[in-house]
Each structure stands twice: as C-alpha cells, then as structure tokens.
Amino acid sequence: MDGQSASRAQGPQGTQASTPAQAGAARGGVPRTVPLLFYGLLLAALIAAPMAGAYPVFVLKVLCFALFACAFNLLIGYTGLLSFGHAAFFGGAGYVAGHAMKVWGVTPEVGLVLGTLAGAAIGYVVGALAIRRQGIYFSMITLALAQMLFFFCLQAPFTGGEDGLQGIPRGKLFGVLSLSDDLTLYYVALLILVLAFALIVRTVHSPFGQILKAIKENEPRAISLGYDTDRFKLMAFVLSAALSGLAGAIKALVLGFETLTDVHWSMSGTVILMTLVGGLGTLSGPIVGAFVIVALENKLGDIGSFLASATGVEWFNSLGESVTMVTGVIFVICVLLFRRGIMGELQALFSRGRH
Numbered sequence: 540m541d542g543q544s545a546s547r548a549q550g551p552q553g554t555q556a557s558t559p560a561q562a563g564a565a566r567g568g569v570p571r572t573v574p575l576l577f578y579g580l581l582l583a584a585l586i587a588a589p590m591a592g593a594y595p596v597f598v599l600k601v602l603c604f605a606l607f608a609c610a611f612n613l614l615i616g617y618t619g620l621l622s623f624g625h626a627a628f629f630g631g632a633g634y635v636a637g638h639a640m641k642v643w644g645v646t647p648e649v650g651l652v653l654g655t656l657a658g659a660a661i662g663y664v665v666g667a668l669a670i671r672r673q674g675i676y677f678s679m680i681t682l683a684l685a686q687m688l689f690f691f692c693l694q695a696p697f698t699g700g701e702d703g704l705q706g707i708p709r710g711k712l713f714g715v716l717s718l719s720d721d722l723t724l725y726y727v728a729l730l731i732l733v734l735a736f737a738l739i740v741r742t743v744h745s746p747f748g749q750i751l752k753a754i755k756e757n758e759p760r761a762i763s764l765g766y767d768t769d770r771f772k773l774m775a776f777v778l779s780a781a782l783s784g785l786a787g788a789i790k791a792l793v794l795g796f797e798t799l800t801d802v803h804w805s806m807s808g809t810v811i812l813m814t815l816v817g818g819l820g821t822l823s824g825p826i827v828g829a830f831v832i833v834a835l836e837n838k839l840g841d842i843g844s845f846l847a848s849a850t851g852v853e854w855f856n857s858l859g860e861s862v863t864m865v866t867g868v869i870f871v872i873c874v875l876l877f878r879r880g881i882m883g884e885l886q887a888l889f890s891r892g893r894h
Contacts, residue, residue: 574822581823585729595721596793601833602728603790606735608813608825610782613739615811616820617748618775619755623678623807624665624685625783630802631688632658632784633791634698637707640792642697647710647718651731651788658784659777661688666776670769682804689802703798707791718792728789735782740822742778751775812866815873818880827881835869836862 588598607629614620636654639645645653669680692698699705709718718724742748753761754768761768791797800806809832817828840859847855858865873880879887 577823581826582733586726589722589725595725597833597837599721599725599728599793600790600837601830602725602732603786603793604810604813604829604833605826606732606789607783607786607810608817608829609736609739609822610779610786611810612814612817612819612821612825613742613782614775614779615814616824617743617755618751618772620772620776621678621811622681622776622779623804623811624681624683625780625810626802626804626806627665627685627688628658628662628780628783629787629790629806629810630692630797630799631661631787633787633797633801634692634704636788637704637791637797638697640710641704641707646714647712647792650792651785654788654791655781655785658787659781661784662777662780663773666773666780670773670776682807685802685807686804689799689804692799692802698797698799701799703796704791705796707795707797709792709795724793728793731785731789735785736822736826739782743822747771747774809866812870812873814880816869816880818883818886821880821882821886824880824882831881832866835865839865 585598585602589595607625611622611625614622614625632654635657636650639653640647640650665681665684668684669677672680693700697704709724711717712727716723716727718727743751750761750766750771753764754766754771758768787801790801813828813832814825815828816831817826818824839862843855843858846858847853877884
C-alpha cells in the first residue's frame with residue numbers, strides 16, 4: 540500500500556489528483572480555442588480603452604482591482620479558502636510601497652517589488668496562523684488578523700493615520716521611463732497585469748494547481764494520497780497575498796496616496812463581491828467583476844441622473860450616494876440567483892448550446 544500511495548502521490552497526473560481537472564473540463568465543455576479568443580478580445584479591448592476615450596485613471600483602477608480579484612480568486616476559486624482579510628495584503632503593501640517611494644526615494648520598480656514582498660510576508664504570517672483551521676474559523680481568523688493590521692496602520696506614525704500617506708511620487712521606471720503621464724503608466728500597469736494573469740493561468744494548469752483543485756474538492760482524499768495539504772494551502776495563500784500586494788502597490792503608485800480604506804475590512808468585502816459577480820473559479824471572471832464594480836462605483840451617479848431625467852423620479856438623483864446599498868443588493872442577487880457569476884453563466888450557456 541505504501542508504495543502504491545507514494546507512486547500515486549508523485550504528481551497530480553496520478554489517478555485521483557488529476558480527476559478534478561478532468562472533471563472540470565468535462566463539466567465546462569468549452570473548446571480550448573474559445574477562452575483563447577476571449578482573452579485576445581479582452582486584451583485588445585484593454586489596449587484600445589484609452590484610445591477610445593476612456594478616462595485613464597478609471598481604467599487604471601480597473602486594472603488594479605482586476606489583479607486584486609484574480610489573486611483572491613486563486614485562493615477561493617481554486618483552493619476553496621474564503622479569506623476575509625485580503626485587504627491587509629492589498630493595503631499593507633500599498634503603505635510599504637508608498638513609504639519606500641516617497642521617503643526612501645526608491646524607483647517605482649523597487650517600490651512594486653517591496654510591496655509584493657510585503658504582501659507575501661504578511662500573507663505568510665496570516666496563513667501560518669489560520670491555515671490549519673477550516674471553514675468559517677479560517678475566515679474569521681483572517682479577518683481578526685487583518686483588523687489588527689488596520690489598527691496598526693491607524694496608529695503608526697509613518698502611515699499618516701486618518702489622513703493617509705499623501706504625495707507618493709510616480710518617478711521613472713528603471714530611472715528612464717517617466718510614469719507621470721497617465722497613458723504611459725496605464726500601459727505599464729497593463730503589462731504587469733498580463734504577466735501576473737499569465738502566472739495565475741500557469742499556476743492553475745500546473746501540477747501544483749491540480750493539487751489545489753484536488754484539495755478543494757476532497758481534502759481528505761488528497762491527504763490519503765500522501766499530500767501535505769496544509770503546506771500546499773499555505774503556498775497558495777502566500778502567492779495570492781503576494782499578487783494582492785502587487786495590486787495594492789500599483790494602486791498606490793497610480794493614485795499617489797494610500798489611505799485606511801485599503802486596509803479596512805470593507806475592501807475585503809469588495810474583492811469578494813468582484814470575484815462573485817465575475818465568477819468564482821473562472822480565470823477571466825474576476826477581471827469582468829472588477830470592471831462592473833469599479834464602473835458602478837464611479838458611474839452610478841451618472842446612471843442615477845439619466846434615470847431621473849428619463850423617468851421623472853427625483854429619487855434616482857441620490858443614487859450616486861447609495862453605492863454601498865446598490866452593491867449590497869447585487870451581492871444578495873448573486874448569492875441567491877446568480878451563483879456562477881457572469882463568466883460562469885456564459886460558460887454554462889455555451890456548454891448547453893453545444894449539447
């Protein structure tokens with residue numbers, strides 16, 4: 540038995556560890572060319588967005604939150620771990636990167652690397668303390684530890700307290716390419732997002748990713764095959780935290796400031812909503828979800844004004860002040876009626892159409 544278990548545990552190509560991936564492919568029923576075509580169209584749309592008149596800072600925010608949501612989805616969508624504390628990695632890394640660029644005078648690429656490392660370090664500490672817990676206990680530990688970081692950022696002198704860290708310079712990338720122009724910064728951020736997304740795709744489809752799927756679907760079975768599931772979950776947690784930190788560092792660079800909002804528990808709720816709206820366990824879903832939520836937060840007032848003028852109902856003019864209520868309603872609708880999210884529903888619809 541020991542020899543058989545060891546041989547089967549050598550990789551997810553073994554009998555049981557590869558089953559989740561094969562089952563997922565069978566459930567999706569989507570040809571390989573369809574996602575590639577969609578990714579190509581999505582990339583083309585992102586490249587053309589500023590040229591089509593999109594406000595650069597708006598699409599930059601979309602890129603930052605898209606990366607944040609993709610990082611979170613790697614944990615919940617493919618490992619089955621629900622973290623309520625991802626704001627700690629996102630905001631904590633933003634403070635580290637912002638402080639390094641403003642006070643230490645480091646170049647943007649060094650600041651982004653430091654932010655990523657800060658996210659990974661915080662993630663390792665939180666993960667090491669929480670990873671042996673299951674279900675809601677895991678989630679609540681991540682929330683509690685994240686709130687500890689929030690109060691630290693509130694009291695620490697170098698964070699600026701309630702005023703936040705202001706005046707973060709964009710500087711020059713590698714000392715050559717100035718990032719003061721929004722368009723230049725946009726394409727640099729887009730390149731980083733593409734590379735990070737490629738890393739996530741490679742991770743999901745690697746032997747490591749197959750083991751994560753096996754743990755999500757049946758952790759006791761994965762343990763019986765000889766896998767150290769706690770170690771694999773911790774690795775996934777740290778990778779997710781590192782990419783979240785990279786997203787937070789980019790956001791600090793883009794906006795030029797870092798505030799307590801980014802380390803508040805509500806930011807963790809926002810990324811959960813983005814992932815849920817786009818589609819849990821889908822590679823492109825978090826990007827779509829990030830666009831939808833950021834667009835709502837920025838354009839809800841305009842939508843309300845349009846509805847007020849079209850219907851004559853004055854209440855719609857106050858819709859821009861009700862972002863939290865609207866996003867809450869969207870969350871409830873997704874949980875009750877729309878669990879697969881936008882991309883999940885599209886995949887299911889395409890699969891039904893082929894059969």
